[in-house]
Amino acid sequence: MKYSLLVPIGATRPEQAVPFANLVQWTAAERLWLGQGMVLESQHLVSWLSGLGIRVPTGFGVSLMPFRSPYHAAVEARSVALTTGFPVVAGFGPGAVALQRGLLGRPYTSQIGAAKEYVRIVRELLAGRTAEAEGGHFTVSATLVPALAPPVSVGLGVLRERMAVAAGEVADAAVTWMAGARYLADTLVPAMRGADRRGPGAPLRVSAIVPFALAAPGRDPVALASAACGAHMRLPHYRDTLRRAGVVVRGEAGEDARALVDAGVFLYGSADEIHGALGEFAAAGVDEVVLNATGVALAHGPRAAADDLLEMLRGVAPEAEPGAAGRSDGGPG
Template structure:
């Protein structure tokens, strides 16, 4: 099982990313992952790093579909792979209903249909052919300028079983967020396996984002957890997924929420060795890659502390 890192700061200058990219180049991390860029665009950050001579494997988990057409998504993914010279994992997700409404004026009529049509068109384009599809939500009659096929793996953000089945059918990578090992084992892995039976020649890989933080005398576990997960647990769709896993949260980030998320392995807190002991559960399930998420440390203690936590956890990897 590989250990990768999530960029833990909301960068406003590309230079702020260098220490974390160097953890991939020199520190043992397999890949630098980013979510949807909120200030600087995630793909442009990787392009800037490549232009500066720091070419590292990149992952995007997930880029929100309402903010880019399938054609633009394919251009971004191919450009990043060509600029870095490394495989890119281009992960997509529909985002929340609120995000869809803000970007498009209305939500997708079907989340699964939107994802199916979107990823299919992106794959057509990256494969070098003409995408000639008339869909309910996304349509295309287009082709990228011919060039050799880039090393791009397509991913889908996965929260529930039906999206896991779709990822198993269409994607190369299923990207999970705030999913404990127990939830993966009971719900998501069986759904992925059912799709694998229909597509045995190319089974989907699993990349799991895992919120973590090192314990210390200056650390407040509850504060770190709220900074890492507090925004997400306010969304109804995340609360619904947590309830499926037997985790009830109010969304206010209070003591009961903190206790529930820690006790059920959503947020891993302790020494580097203790964190790896908890990560062993993901390894046992056959998870291909875990993405260490120390955004809470970055928000509370700053980017230097976040980089230090990542270095210590990576150094302790078995």
């Protein structure tokens, strides 16, 4: 199983992402992941880093579909591959119903149907084919201007079983979030693997974004879990996901955050203890774990988050295949 890291802050200046991008260059981390940028657009941020000379493999987990058309999504994803010179994982998700209503005027009539249409269109465009679609949510007849670029894998954000099946059917990758190892092993991964995979040829890859914090004096795991996941726990689809995973959430922030820690959704402990817990993700069928130190960044600052990430990655052996080696440097001399 590969290790990657998520930029644990919502950057408002591009310089704020530099320490985390450098960690991908200097350690065994496979990829720099970013969520949906709400101030700086994540794809633009990666291009800025590339212009600075920090070029690393990237993943977007996940970009929200209402923010961009499928054509724009394909152009952005390929632009990042061209700018960095590395493969990209471009993950997408429909977002909350309230977001869809606010940006589109009404929610998607089918969350699963819209996601599958979107991913199919983006994949067709990135494959160099003409995307012809007149579906229930998107109508497209278009082709990208040809350009030789590193490959872009199109991913789908997965919380629940039906979206896991959809990812297994149409996507190159599934990107999970707030899913413990048991829920992955018992529900999500079997749903992905059992899907009728008619489109993509290669096996589906699973990337799990896992929130964590290293134990240290003055740290409260419940407060850290609340900082990392509290905003998501207030959304109905995340609460439903946790209930399906057997995590009892009652709408009380402290108790709900404690439930995440107790269930292993938020990992807290020594580096060895967390590595041990992450071994369960590998056993569940996860190909890549994405270390998410957002709780530490919010509670103790970005430097503390970078320190936690570095400590975790010190214990990771580099992959035998090309990864960190050969990247344009910014690394320490």
